[in-house]
Amino acid sequence: MSKIDKNQSRTRQRHAASPRGLLRDKSQKLVVIVGPTASGKSAIAIKLAQKFNGVIVSADSRQVYRGMDIGTAKPSKKELKYTNHHLIDIKNPDQEYSVAEFKKDAIAEINKIFKAGKLPILIGGTGLYVDAVVKNLDIPEVKENKKLRARLEKEIKTKGLDFVFKKLVEIDPEAAYIVDPKNPRRIIRALEVALITGKPFTAQRKTGKPLFDALQIGIRQSPEVLKKRIEKRTEQMVRDGLVLEVKKLIKKYGAKQKAFDAIGYREVIDYLNSKITLAEAISFINKNTWHYARRQMTWFKKNKEIRWIHGEAQAIKIVQKFIYQEG
């Protein structure tokens, strides 16, 4: 059965099992806002939350960390006070977090919001996190195994990436054309899942049935405008004390945390270590943020369910229609 056939039959089954009205339970409506960094997602989400009795759930892999405020462009204290945000400031930078954890946390938060009779608004730039919830990705239940990863990394060093990739293909032939043969991180994870479960990695990463009736809105911005917004934002971050924020964080946690492998943080760390000047750090931040925005766009572009909009007014209109429609 081809991929397309499978999808079609899944859709048919869903409709058969859920007659009109039952499927689109009004209380299961989820608004999703995606878009590249610095596109203005946050402002629109806050506006929507105020207008439609909504509560915001953040899908941002770095805003989960306490103390990483300026560099991650977290909503201001004031904004956080007036509009409820969830999944922000839930971990310390020396703690690890992952898609799987995020998926569980986000679903729990969303269900709480439904119970409270409010509208959940999932907003995020971390495409994988958003999809985990919206598309209900079945993430293999295999936690990071540090020993195994270290062993495989060593093996890559001594015997080569090719060797380790072949090892993966041996126990999981389908991985040959799904896992990137040149990406060590992806190969290691695939092997990790396969070795620990004894089942192929490729057989375990499936998409489940949608959990929510989601309206996905994408914020589009021209490259020129986005670049300018990024530059302006970086400037503001530095003025707001980004350097001091990073200084405090590395004093408390050390500079080697995975959480600090983030734009704005690594550049400032390099600056603090006198590897580059502040001016260089700023221009690297701008450039890397732009690269990141582009990666986000290539992720979101693939998602044909996203309704692309240009401004707040359009967002309000679409959400209004979505909320009051029967389905």
Place this chain on the structure above:
RNA sequence: GGGGGUGUACUCAAGCAGUCAACGAGGGCAGACUGUAAAUCUGCUGGCCUUGUGCCUACGUAGGUGCAAAUCCUACCGCCCCCA
């Protein structure tokens, strides 16, 4: 004035007669992605098209020597250093 060096694609930078439309890096553009995802990884990057062991234009400028030049010679132009 004398001596030495240098000029290569958007930038830096290798090449110093054929295997060069030119290593590498950066930048630019496009893409991948299911427990690190702001991470990690990939491809393209002179022009043209009939996308090919294809054609054209290119290594400061103008000539020259060679079957063959980014590579050698001459002149000129620009930049740099040293001695006066």
